[in-house]
Each structure stands twice: as C-alpha cells, then as structure tokens.
Amino acid sequence: MEKHTYATGLIGNCAFLAHIHKNTNVAWLCWPKFDSTFVFGSLLDTERGGEFSILPEGEYTSKQYYIENSNVLCTEVTDERGSYRITDFAPRFYQYERYFRPLMLIRKIEPISGQPRIRVKCAPVCDYGKQKLKLRRGSNHIDYAGCEETIRLTTSIPVSYIVDEQYFQLTEAKYLLLSYGDPLEAALESTAESFLRSTLRYWQTWIKHSAIAGFYQKYVIRSALVLKIHQYEDTGAIIAASTTSLPEYDQSGRNWDYRYCWLRDTYYVLTSLNHIGHFEEMEQYFNYVTNISFSEGEEFRYQPLYGITGKKKLIEKELDYLSGYLDNKPVRIGNQAYEHIQNDIYGQVLISLLPLYTDHRFIFRERKDSDRWVESLLNKIERTLDEKDAGIWEFRNIANIHCYSNLFQWAGCNAAAKMAITIDNKELEARANALKDRAAAHIESCYDPVRKVYTNAAHVPHLDASTLQLIMMNYLDPNSQKAKDHLIALEKELKTDNGLFYRYLYADDFGKPKTTFLICAFWYVEALACVGRLDDAIREFENLMKYCNDLLLFSEDVDENTGSQWGNFPQAYSHVGLMNAAYRIAMKLDKPIFL
Template sequence: MYGAPGRDTSERYLPIADHGLIGDLRTVALVGTDGTIDWYCCPAFDSPSVFAAILDADRGGAFELAAAVPSRTKQLYFPDTNVLITRFFTEEGLGEIQDFMPLSESGEADSHRLVRRVVCVRGTIPFRARVAPRFGYGAERHTVRMADGAAVFDCAALSLSLRLTATVPLECDGGDAAAEFRLARGESAVFALEQNRGEAAPRGCPRARAEREFTATVAFWRNWLRQSRYRGRWREMVHRSALTLKLLTYAPTGAIVAAPTTSLPERIGGGRNWDYRHVWVRDAAFAVYALLRLGFTGEAEAFMGFLTRHTERRGGGPSGPLQVMYGIDGRLELPERVLPQLEGYQGSAPVRVGNGAATQLQLDIYGALLDSVYLYDKWCRPISSGHWRGVCALVDWVCEHWDQPDEGVWETRGGRKRFLYSHLMCWVAIDRALRIAQRHSLPANSARWVPVRDEIYWRIMDRGWSPARQAFVQHEDSEVLDAAVLMMPLTRFIAPTDPLWLSTLDALGDELVSDSLVWRYDPKASPDGLEGEEGTFSICSFWYVEALTRAGRLNEARLAFEKMLTYANHLGLYAEEISHTGRQQGNFPQAFTHLALISAAFNLDRALG
C-alpha cells in the first residue's frame, strides 16, 4: 500500500460508501473520507485508470492528501454543488480539502483539471501528499520528472502526460511525487493535476487561479440546479440525486453512463463484477425521465441528440435496430476482458473492462426509450418529423419481434426466456408511439400497432399470471417472483388498485422485501447463469415505494422511503445494491438508483399533498 496518512493499514480498502464524487462532465474522481483519491480515469469515464487503488490497494495508484497527524474526518458537499469538502479534526487544529474539477459557465471542462485546495481553518496542522499514478489500470509503465517546479508524469504507451503543480515544494520519489508541509490558520496550499499538452506552465499565482476556478465551479453547479422545479419534502436528497445524475453525463455527446466505476463487487469475494462506464439505453432513458420531472430539459435534448447520431441503425444487428448499450462516444464494440494485474476490491476478482451484455437481446429497452421520447415530446418539445420516422421504424421492429425469448432486464446469462418485463416494455413502446401519433395527428401504422399492443396485453394477463402464486411472475412457464413487475402500474399497464396487482404487490412484499429493501429475484429459484449471491437492489426498493404510493398505501410507502434514505451514504449517494448488513455494494454511485429515488419522491410528495 502507499501508506495513506488517514487510512488504517489493517484496512486496505475503505467501504465503498465512504467516498464522495467530483467531476467535470467528462470524467470523475472518487475521494475517500480519508482524503485519498482512489479512482480516476483520464481523460474520459471509460479511459484506462490513472488512480485505481479502490480495485487494488497495492498496484492501482492513488492521490493521497491528508493531515500528517491522527485525525477524525467528515465530508460534505459545498451546498447545492458538486464541490467536495473533506474536513480533518486534529488535536492541533482543523483543516479541510476542497476538491473539484473546474467547469465554465458553458459547461466546458478546463483541460480535465483536478484541483485540491488545502486550507487550515484553526490552529497549525502538518499535511503530507503522495501522488502515485499507475497508468492503464496499473499495467503501463511511466516516468516522472520535474519541470519548472511541476512534477510531470509521462506514459508513452497511452500517449498521456499529466502535470502536477503545487504551491508547496514537490519531490520525486521513484515514480511518484510527494510533499510535506505545515499550514497555520488562514493559510492554504493548492495541488492541481491536469493533462500536460506541452503548453507553458500557467502564469499567475496558483492560489489566485484556484480561487477563480472554485468560484466559477460553484456558480456553474448552482446555476444548473436553479432550474429544478422540485419544492417537496425531500429537497436535499432529490437535488443531490439530480446533481449526481448530471455528474454521470458525458457533455461532448450527451451520453449518460450507468455508473462511473467498474468491477465494484455485488458481493465481497464474488464474481458479479461488471463495467458500468457505458451508456445503457434503458438507464439513460429512465434518467431522462427523472431529470425532465424536475425541469432539466437540456439533458433530455442532449440525450435525444446522442440517440439520433449514434443509435438509429437502419436494418439492425442481432439485437435489433438498438443495441443494449453503447460507448460514451456512440461506438458499438465494447469487448469484455479481465484485468489479471488487479486483485479487485477487497480481493473480489475478476476486474473487468468492457461489457459482454452489449450484444444481448433485451427487448425492454425499446419501451424505456420510447417512453422517454413520449415524455420529451410532452414536457420538452414536439417530436420532429425525422425523429418520428425513427420511432415508426422501432415500433415496426417491436411488432415483428416482441415474442422472442431474450436475456431480460437483469442481463441474465442462463439462457433466453420470455420475460414478463420484456413483454411489458414492448407494450409500452407501442402504446407510447400511438399516444404521440394521436397527440399530433401523425401518420402511424395503427392497423398493425393496435392489434399487437392488445395481443401483448392479453398474453401478459393470460400467461404472466400464476394462479398458484396469485401474482404476476418473472417469465412464462414459471412460478418465480421478480421485482421488475413493480413497473406494471408505473407504466400504466395495469391500474395500481386492480385486485390482480394488489395480490402481486402483497406476494412481492412477503417474499422479496425486507425492511424496505427489495431483492430482484431469488437466483436459487431462477438460475441466472452466474455464481454467488447478491444484495438487495436499490432501484427495486424505490420502485416498491412508488407502487405502494400508487396503490394508496401512503403510510407504508412513506415509511419504506424514509428507511431507504437511511441506507444512503454520508453524502446522500447510493451504490447499486445493499448487503444484508446494510453496506453498499456494486458500482458507485449508480444512476439507476438515483433516478428511481427522484421518481419515488416526486410521486409520493404529490400523493401526500
């Protein structure tokens, strides 16, 4: 290990939840509660890592910065921003690190610049820093040299050079850079890590530049958040979720990543470790819904632009005209491979990059996408004639292929089945297209679309319902319960007080719900082709809240929602899953969870009045 000043050497890894997130709408960094940056990819979300100690404490690389004496720490966000503050409480005084990535008012990043400003608030405190990059997921060699007082890290294999400037003296130590310094009350030090493009070192005082960047970054986030129309009971949590979704946006293309990390395990020691730094059509479409609900129309427009440029493939591939996921630049190929040089978080190998699920058939993505198009048309701006042609092509394809077995929303690797959720979302795709056509008197192949929509409805009602379980089930010819069916009333497929649905809701509550936490399904009852167990799925917990809300069970819904808020980390962030002990698991933070929180809060607020 690099000897992080604030990290107990007996605990090589912080809990996943003990991190905050900063970013510049191109990439992000995870900052531990001890002041260590242990995840950072440059220059983009899906670039090879520079710091990846969260995946290998010895070989991953880290940017350590902390008080050099024993301390207690606390983290908070500068109010209504994504500027992170880590505070150090010592016997000698109080200090803090202000971490941010500068953005201009236009949303342009400043050369992927990562700024760490250290301030002594009271007393006198010694600090120490060690910047230990390990390029290419720890696989590529680099050199370090001093140039004009800055440490320059060069990785020839990746054609990437990073420059570290500081207002305190830096020393090269092997392949790392280090500094030790002492600050008295009111004094500060600044570290800035940025891409080295060969230009001359910035002129002027680094402290003054950092102050300008801090002020501009705070203004950017506050001006963005000011667009929110949410004034409900859970404003702080909803707005933190919105700020997090915005951080997961790749501004150059309008893409929205599912999460900014890879291979954080769904269970410690297990193999369910996946790369989420890509654009899932489903996740991004749901994120558009959540942001539109709050009044953020710019992100919806940008994502629709991404779809137009990158995902409307005529003719289609093996998964149809849409692919399950895309690269943040729209690329189609996302080959999955294992990185043997990294041990994984707390030894949870394998570490993967790329994602083999990109080639799966997941029919539900068509419903997620067309529902977001429907809402965009309703709340943002009317659909264009060019977009409508694309919508018609997608719906025609769904009408032709909806009855195929597929891998389903949970991307199982145990063989294709006829999943109820896939059929449900195909129904949504056709239904939303018909609604758009009716709203604007657009030409539509209603003679074909309406009968298929109705056929899907009766297929779900007849073959998705289990008389034995008195519930809708995961797939045809099964008795397995699945939390994905919680979307049935949310998509307006079935009335939320329909007796069949209320019976299903009770069955789910009895079998898959524990203290507001919801499992996706029981993998023992429905083998998914993967080894090991997983935790409860946080998006399903918020779906459960919303289903209770729509069923009129408001006391249960509010209690379940308030309980779910207690599982957030100290900053209001959520990973993908929660373990049986209440610890966060999986990639962090996850867009799916935060968008579901927004939707549940919005609808529960409205129901409570």
C-alpha cells in the first residue's frame, strides 16, 4: 500500500485559515469564521466544493514551499511552455495600534521562465456546497452573491478571461485579491505588494522574537507558525484543527469536526508557545475562558469544547450529499463531544493560565475577580472529583474513573494552590491542597503493582498512552524506578517497531484503532527525556520527523505500516507534541536558546 500524505499547505492570519493544494487550488477555506461554511471545500468534495485554481494547459509538475520564517506560501508550476510562481498569503500586520487581519486572500502570480499560459478558475460556493453563488462582473472585479456577505475578486487579469475560464499568456506579475464583505477600495498592485511586505515582516519578526533552542529548530519554527494561526484572535479561542472529517484511517468512519476550541488542547498549545516566549496568546485566551466561566453562573459545568465565540451547542450533523475526503463518509459538522463529561479540563484551564500568577512579567492584579475565578474552578473540581467521565479520548459509550482525568485534577489543584499563594488567599490554598490529595488517591487506584504500571482507569486492565503524562507532570518523580517501570510497560504494549505510538489497543465505540496517534509518540519522547534516557529520546524524535509532508506539516494520525498521514490536518496536537518534545530534549542537552 502506497504512502499517503496531505498535499496542501496552510496559510492564515488569526481571522481565517486556508489550505492551498499543490495543484494550485484553494482546497479549503471557511468564511467568515474558522467554523463557518466552506467557500472552497474540494478537500471534501471535488464537485460541490468549488474551485480557485491557476493552472496551465496539459501536464505539469509543481512544488510548494514557505517563504522562510513566515506563513506565506509559494507554489511553483512548470510545464513544457515555462514556469510560474503563485504566492499566497493572508494579510496580517500591526497598524493603527491593532492587528490588521482582514478576510482577504491575496494571490500573486508571476512568470519565472519561458512563456507560461494559464487559466484562472474562481467558483466559490456557500452552505457547505449546497449553494452556487451568482456571478456579477465589474470592470476590474467579480462579485459572487449568495453568502451572508458578498465575496469579491479584485484582479489585474482581464475579467473576461476569468469569467470565460480562458487561457492567457502570463508575461508579467498579476494579482488576485479575494475578499469577504468589505471590498478593496485602493490600488490593487501597490496594495498587494505593500501587504505582502508587511505580512512577511510581521511573521519574520514574530519568529525573531521567539526563544527557540537549537535542537531541530527549523521544525519547531514551522510548528510555532502553524499553532499561532490556529488562534481566533477576535475572541482568543484556539482550535484543534482547521478541517473537518478527514478520517483517522481510510474508510474508518472516525471523521470528526475539529474546528472548535477544546479546553484541553488549548492547555498544550499555550504551554508550547510559552516555552518559546510568546504569552499574548495566553492573555487573549484568559479573556475567552473568563467569559465562559461567568456566562452561566457558579453552577455551570465546563464543556470539553466550545465554539470559537463561546457557543455551547455544537450539534453534530452529517452532510450525506458530500462525497468526503477520498470518498470517506460521513462528512460531519458540529461535534457531539460538547455533551460529554470530561473532568480533566478544569485542571487544564488552571495550569494553562498559571503563568499569569507566578511569572513576574505579568501583573496579576490586572485580572479582576481572581479569588472568585480560582474558587469557581475548585468548586468544579470538587463536584466532579469522584465522577466517572468519557476521558481524554472522548469515548461515547464508556465511562470510567480515568487516571488521566484525575491527574489533571491533581495538577490543577497544585496550580490553584500556587495561585492562592500569589493572591494571598490561605483558605483557597488549603482547599486546593486537600482536593489534590483526594485526586491522588484516585490515581493510585489505577496502579497495578504486579505489572508495575498505571492503567487507564480504576479497576481496568487496559494501558493508555495518556498516562505518560504522569511522568511529564511530575506526579511520578522522573528519577524514580516507578516512573521508569511505568514507561517500560507502556512502550512494550503501545509502541510500534518504527517508533510510533497507539493511544490504546482495546476496542472502543468504533472497534480497535488502526492508526497511531502522533502526539502520543511525542509524549513518549518527552517521557524518555524526563527519565534520563536521552539518547533514546533523540533517536525516537528524529525518527518521527519523517512523518510530515513536504512543508513540515504533521497530521493527527499515522499508519504504522505505510507511514501515511490521516486525520485532521495540520493537527495542532501534533505540532504541540513536537515543540514540547524538542524543548524537553534541548533543556536536557543544555542547548542554547536563541532569542
């Protein structure tokens, strides 16, 4: 079986995300928000998904690359007539004391060699492909009506060539600017060039101001750039992935919508960005979480995930008229996991925001109602501490006292105690420590002394990669024999011969998993570094680098037999795993951190 990798690159500006395929097509773009309908969605249906391509006649070859240290993507196309380059970007830069991040996709086309002839096809859709848009031509633009707002294509290419889908000779640089809502009311070419320079300057400065160690720095830089654009800056929410319904493996039926904010995933994203010295994302997220915390009163139970504006009901629907990625059905929008009970999330919210109270670069008094906020989280932990839940992997019909859930209740209480010290609230500190001890008792009920391993839940024999976190969170002393034995037992059962790692190998609601989960392999690397097996950690980390696509983008799942990429893409979890594992190894190696 042939190796399958995703042939798209991701661009974005913290207001929208777009996938550009190697075939030049905009294969995925949702407007006006991350979780809105796609206006281009050929990733899930080549017929109903619309098209925005820039192609020559006949056969061609292509390659993609990012302009160094940026989220600006280039696609170079070559055929027998010549070659040309498409530069795709979403404008983002600082002006007028705020970030400019319009719903605007800019495509610059320029000849490289020979006399290329190209055709531009632009056919956006709406309502997840149900609705084709009505085209109205202007002198230098085309309006597409039918969505909530008009989509406008402003161009220096003769409009007739685009409307008639006619081939033409590319003799000089041409520009395509697609906007949602507000049209461009300025000179096209000079504006596009100015936006390109400013966007490149923004991204390259952002990386220059990152504290990134020398270990596999190129991969860490790309991962950081990927994670940054997964934050919806308008509200501070951070999504798990930009896509929906990319299957965990071919014909698996495990096709999920990940365009939402999981409180758990966000903890990992913020941790990885904190490691490289970026904190504004955490402050923006604090506002998002605070809004959720106090929107429903003190008795409100956190959901595992929310919409990017804090929306609670993310009703799951199947769009049976869409063919799906490589004919994988169903295509789902919404995610039923919003109804789940997942009790680790309270602790993860506390840990993710702990630096705001313990790092002296932040002034904690800037945040109002700290006592009330910490107390509300402890209330939630106390109420759910003894409760069965769906666990990190969101089992739909299985509930247990999960080791992972109790671990993060334990760690959350530890964080709350530290926060209480900062805000000088001894009552909250004592309460947090008492709850921490109760959580530890539950964790210990998962220990199997015969196999010297913590199982995934109390009184259950199954092993689970999520319990690697017992080592990384310092619940188990990494230098202890208990930690080393636990790691050995997990790698013996869940690690593949080629260094990948399964979440678990027991049957869930959909049977046994058939692909490995990439973040688990990175957790394994972290755990190896923690217990002092540094040579093993480096070897396993280097082995994982081959599972990216040509642009250093990683998927959610990997097939152990073929190395194929599956699952939603690029997956924030996987890039987080890479960054945290690289950071852990760099600290052990005492590699210099470049500022």
